[in-house]
Amino acid sequence: MVSGTAMEERLPARTEQVWAWLAEVPDPEIPAISVVDLGIVREVNWRQEAAGPVCEVVITPTYSGCPATEVIGASIEDALRGHGIDRVRLESRIAPAWTTDWISAEGQRKLLEYGIAPPARRADGRQVIDISGLRRGGDDEPAVACPNCGSLHTRVVSRFGSTPCKALYRCVECLEPFDYFKCH
Amino acid sequence: MLLDDKYTYLLRLGDNALVLSQRLSEWCGKGPAFEEDMALTNTALDLIGQARMWLSYAGEVEGRDRDEDQLAFRRDAHEFVNLLLVEQPNRDYATTIVRQFFFDVWHHLLLQALTRSADDRIADIAGKAIKEVGYHVRRSTDLVVRLGDGSDESRRRMQAAVDELWMYTGEMFAADETDELLAAQGLACDPSTLKEAWFAWVRDVFADATLTLPSAQWMQKGGKQGRHGEHLGFLLAELQFLQRAYPGAQW
Numbered sequence: 001m002v003s004g005t006a007m008e009e010r011l012p013a014r015t016e017q018v019w020a021w022l023a024e025v026p027d028p029e030i031p032a033i034s035v036v037d038l039g040i041v042r043e044v045n046w047r048q049e050a051a052g053p054v055c056e057v058v059i060t061p062t063y064s065g066c067p068a069t070e071v072i073g074a075s076i077e078d079a080l081r082g083h084g085i086d087r088v089r090l091e092s093r094i095a096p097a098w099t100t101d102w103i104s105a106e107g108q109r110k111l112l113e114y115g116i117a118p119p120a121r122r123a124d125g126r127q128v129i130d131i132s133g134l135r136r137g138g139d140d141e142p143a144v145a146c147p148n149c150g151s152l153h154t155r156v157v158s159r160f161g162s163t164p165c166k167a168l169y170r171c172v173e174c175l176e177p178f179d180y181f182k183c184h
Numbered sequence: 185m186l187l188d189d190k191y192t193y194l195l196r197l198g199d200n201a202l203v204l205s206q207r208l209s210e211w212c213g214k215g216p217a218f219e220e221d222m223a224l225t226n227t228a229l230d231l232i233g234q235a236r237m238w239l240s241y242a243g244e245v246e247g248r249d250r251d252e253d254q255l256a257f258r259r260d261a262h263e264f265v266n267l268l269l270v271e272q273p274n275r276d277y278a279t280t281i282v283r284q285f286f287f288d289v290w291h292h293l294l295l296q297a298l299t300r301s302a303d304d305r306i307a308d309i310a311g312k313a314i315k316e317v318g319y320h321v322r323r324s325t326d327l328v329v330r331l332g333d334g335s336d337e338s339r340r341r342m343q344a345a346v347d348e349l350w351m352y353t354g355e356m357f358a359a360d361e362t363d364e365l366l367a368a369q370g371l372a373c374d375p376s377t378l379k380e381a382w383f384a385w386v387r388d389v390f391a392d393a394t395l396t397l398p399s400a401q402w403m404q405k406g407g408k409q410g411r412h413g414e415h416l417g418f419l420l421a422e423l424q425f426l427q428r429a430y431p432g433a434q435w
Contacts, residue, residue, distance in 0.1 A: 065233025095308035158219035
């Protein structure tokens with residue numbers, strides 16, 4: 001990694017500036033929220049190579065089969081090229097595994113505004129550890145507030161929704177169906 | 185030789201996920217309810233993502249320049265080393281759910297063990313996959329109880345599916361030399377160690393579901409060694425059609 005002011009001056013853009021640009025790259029399936037808000041971008045590093053500096057962006061897939069992952073990579077490259085960074089290298093990293101705990105507070109707010117209930121608690125890796133909590137439909141999701149009317153009187157319709165990261169819920173008060181961003 | 189065994193072991197993990205994913209995707213657009221259709225295809229998607237990670241790694245370990253696509257699309261049935269359970273046809277919904285339930289419980293236990301692998305890459309992939317498989321187990325457990333303890337018709341179909349698929353469950357716990365070698369190195373787990381926990385889980389869920397555990401002891405085997413029933417060839421014919429007809433096609 002290259003750091004220090006002298007080196008930064010010779011780079012096409014400062015690291016913080018790259019982060020700011022990436023914060024404007026929307027998630028292809030939930031365009032209200034950016035790939036930075038979702039916690040998909042893990043690192044931005046400048047690498048000094050013979051042909052000049054390369055901007056290395058480390059990303060992590062949300063779900064391993066999520067088809068948006070490839071689109072996200074392409075969107076990031078396009079965005080940075082649009083800002084004059086020609087040499088971009090994407091690195092995909094699966095560990096530590098992506099978790100909804102990495103969604104920023106701003107990201108949670110945007111999800112709610114968009115009509116998607118954000119994760120109702122921290123994941124803290126509990127699914128990995130304990131299978132016994134999964135018994136008999138013993139749902140370890142806490143009450144999810146309806147993004148339309150705010151009621152906690154909601155019910156899960158399906159644990160799988162329109163994308164791998166969401167579950168389908170229905171509000172018992174206002175009767176509206178809605179997406180819930182699963183705690184993962 | 186250890187590298188060959190490691191390759192085989194990774195291939196088995198990848199083939200299980202790939203073949204079951206293909207089976208589930210046959211339901212796409214035909215699920216008995218909209219929510220079920222989405223759940224089946226989401227599960228298929230998770231599994232195909234996991235298959236890619238295992239097969240990519242298998243290709244690297246093999247060292248013959250084969251990537252995940254070549255391993256998925258350019259091998260014949262006898263080179264596939266998935267469990268016989270996952271290649272069984274969908275038949276009715278009961279069969280699909282029981283097959284999934286038997287696999288999910290085993291899969292979750294296996295991945296849990298693999299998160300402790302001495303091989304970082306195996307541990308990383310397992311750590312990623314197990315979060316997804318947690319949803320799979322939860323869903324299939326739920327459905328086994330709802331359909332088993334459901335109507336007379338749903339119960340009858342579920343019991344028939346259990347009786348039919350039971351002989352494919354033994355293979356999940358039968359360790360061969362490859363399993364033993366990798367387990368001894370701390371890279372993988374001996375699958376026979378998963379049996380007790382799997383059995384306890386299935387027995388408890390069946391009690392809730394009013395289903396009877398079959399007493400039959402005789403078990404099928406051979407999938408892990410590349411000996412398959414007639415169904416796998418048909419599945420691969422569809423899965424591999426494009427790359428067989430137009431080798432190397434890209435879009």
